[in-house]
Amino acid sequence: MAANPHDWLNEHGDYLYRFALTRLRDPHQAEDVVQETLLAAIKSTTFAEQSSPRTWLTGILKHKIIDCMRKQLREIPxxxxxxxxxxxxxxxxxxxxxxxxxxxxxxxxxxxxxxxxxxxxxxxxxxxxxxxxxxxxxxxxxxxxxxxxxxxxxxxxxxxxxxxxxxxxxxxxxxxxxxx
Amino acid sequence: MLNCKQTSVLVSQSLDRPLTWRERWAVRLHLLICVYCRRFTAQLKWIQGAMQSWQTHATDRTEDVLSAAARERITQQLDKFY
Structure with a gap:
């Protein structure tokens, strides 16, 4: 993969953070899911050249956000x-x-x-x-x-x-x- | 005959699941005679249509950015793998 994860952080980090913040509202949780997303992206081999990095990263982020929400909900009957x-x-x-x-x-x-x-x-x-x-x-x-x-x-x-x-x-x- | 409360519940659910034909007719009948529930229905659909724009609007807010500390922490994590 040609892309550099540090470029992802520089170019899309704030966008991903805001996206997560609109859904989780908690700045710390939002930071955590952005970090998890970028780490998952490094390990992932699914990046399709035809999709933009931002779209691809946002797709991973959505899953991380859902995981985080599930944990929140589990704590409340x-x-x-x-x-x-x-x-x-x-x-x-x-x-x-x-x-x-x-x-x-x-x-x-x-x-x-x-x-x-x-x-x-x-x-x-x-x-x-x-x-x-x-x-x-x-x-x-x-x-x-x-x-x-x-x-x-x-x-x-x-x-x-x-x-x-x-x-x-x-x-x-x-x-x-x-x-x- | 449905009242407004029952109608509002079914109108909301109609956005999430197909209503049965009985439910559909009951809602339709109520909407025919109730201008408030007609407004309510139109407004729910309008809100639904606006939510994509909301996401764009919300992620365009440039005042929310990753803190320098978070950026540094994430960079360190990335360095371990890359």
């Missing part, structure tokens, strides 16, 4: 995980199952500036979601893993996954509605 925000879920609907606060119509961003503002708010709202909800939501809607892959990767049931994704979407939508 699923029942507790789901109970965590039970209290918060009641705020969305009244006792009869009607919206406690009716969803408002949103302005669709029209130009690049509005689009950028929207993404900034989306970023803030993602940061406010409980980390585990944000993480599973990211796996689903950014990485586009299917439910089966998510359940297998995180060792949770399909029902748990649906409930967590529902809570993530409800929380994110509410936050966007308040700030957009």
């Amino acid at each position: 699923a029942s507790e995980l789901l109970a965590e925000e039970d209290a918060n879920m009641d705020e969305f609907f009244d006792d009869t199952g009607h919206w406690a606060e009716k969803p408002q119509a949103w302005d669709i961003p029209h130009d690049a500036l509005q689009q950028k503002q929207f993404l900034q708010i989306l970023q803030q709202c993602m940061a406010r979601l409980p980390q585990k909800l944000a993480a599973i939501f990211t796996m689903r809607d950014v990485d586009e893993l299917d439910n089966e892959e998510i359940c297998k990767a995180l060792n949770i049931t399909a029902t748990n996954a649906w409930v967590m994704l529902y809570r993530a979407r409800m929380g994110l939508r509410k936050c966007l509605e308040m700030h957009w």
Whole structure:
């Protein structure tokens, strides 16, 4: 392989770190998975010349992040995980199952500036979601893993996954509605 | 007849699994008469569509960089293998 791992660190290190930080939020864990990724890359022989180093390294990084998340989740029993925000879920609907606060119509961003503002708010709202909800939501809607892959990767049931994704979407939508 | 809470659960799940035809019809019927759940549904799909852009936006934030200490530590690790 012609590529030099030190070049990977110089050229892609910050990118990989930010990518990991958006998902794990913890700077130390993010640093660790970047290190693991580069070490795995050295030992790997799968680098395909046609893919860019960044794409290839990001692919390895995603697996390392999932490993890290699985460890985090293992430390928390699923029942507790789901109970965590039970209290918060009641705020969305009244006792009869009607919206406690009716969803408002949103302005669709029209130009690049509005689009950028929207993404900034989306970023803030993602940061406010409980980390585990944000993480599973990211796996689903950014990485586009299917439910089966998510359940297998995180060792949770399909029902748990649906409930967590529902809570993530409800929380994110509410936050966007308040700030957009 | 579904209420809004039940509908919101199924709308979210419809993004993760195929609904049964019964569920699909029940949701459709509710959406027909409920403007709030129609908005909710459109907004969930819109958020889903925006998440790719979010990833790009989040990784473009240049204020977050590897610390000098982490860089040094990783360099030392790489040197052992290379």
